[in-house]
Amino acid sequence: AKPRVGYTFRNGAVENEIRKILNRYRVRDVKSVPVVVKETCSIYDAIVALFTEDTGSIYVVDEDNFLTGVVSRKDFLKATLGQMDINKIPISVIMTRMPNIITTTLDETVVEAVRKIVEHEVDSLPVVKCFIDENNEEKLQVVGKISKTTIARLFLDLAMKRFEGV
C-alpha cells in the first residue's frame, strides 16, 4: 500500500527526528511472550493452544528446548483441510523448519524486525538467542516474539503517548 496523499511534511527536520526515534526501539523493548510447544505435540493440541492463548503463530522446540519450527494459522488451516488425522500427527510434520524460519534478536531494531515481517510476509518473528553446541552447530533459544500486533501497539503508544518515561 503506497501512500498517496497527506504525506508531505513542511519540516524535513521533524521527519528526520521521527525516523531517529522510530529507529531507537529495540526488539527487547517491545517483545511479547510466545506460545511454545514440543515437536511431539499433536496438531490438534497445538490448535487448542492457539485458541486458548489467542495467538497467531506457535513456535516449536526440540527436547532440549531449542527452536526447530514455526506454525502459522494458515499452516493449521491447510492441515485441517486435508485428510490428516490431526489428533495423531505431530506438529513437526506441518511446521516451517530452519533455515526457512525468519528470526530476530533482542538487540535488533524494531524497524529491522518489521522490515523482515513485511518482506517475508510472516505474521511474527521468534526472538532468539544463538548458541554454538559441541558439534559446532547453531542452536536457537526462543526468548520472545514480535508480531504485527506488537507493531500496532507500538504505533498506538507513539500516537497516543500512552508510553511511560516521557
Place this chain on the structure above:
Amino acid sequence: AKPRVGYTFRNGAVENEIRKILNRYRVRDVKSVPVVVKETCSIYDAIVALFTEDTGSIYVVDEDNFLTGVVSRKDFLKATLGQMDINKIPISVIMTRMPNIITTTLDETVVEAVRKIVEHEVDSLPVVKCFIDENNEEKLQVVGKISKTTIARLFLDLAMKRFEGV
C-alpha cells in the same frame, strides 16, 4: 506489551510532533483492497479465496453488495475443526454479523482505526461508506480494508522514509 526502556525523549517538542504527524494519516491514505465474497459462497470456496489472495480476513456481502459479515482465519479454523461439510455450508453460517462487526471510515484517522484493532483484538477493519435505505435502515458499502499489515507497512514507511511527497 508495556514498553520498558529507551522510551525517554529528551525533547517533548519532538514527541509532540510525532503524535501530530501520526495523527495526520487518514484511513483513505493507507487502505488496501479487501477480499469480498457473497453470503452464499461455501466455506470451502472462501478458504480457497483466502489462500489465493493471501489475506487474513474475508468480508461478506449480500446480493445488493452491502456488508453483512466478516470472517477471520480463526473462524475458518474453527469451522474446519468441526463436523461441518464445508463444501455445502455457506459462509454466512460462520461469519460475524452486524452489530458485532467493527468498522472504520475513509475519514477516520489511522490512529483511531489502530485503536479499534488493538482494543477489539481483530486482525482487520472493513472501511465502509454508510447509506440509509428507503426503510430507514443503515447499509454499509465496503470500500477498503485496514489490517495489521497496513500498520506494519506504514510504520516501515515512516521509519525508512520510503514514502513519497517529502
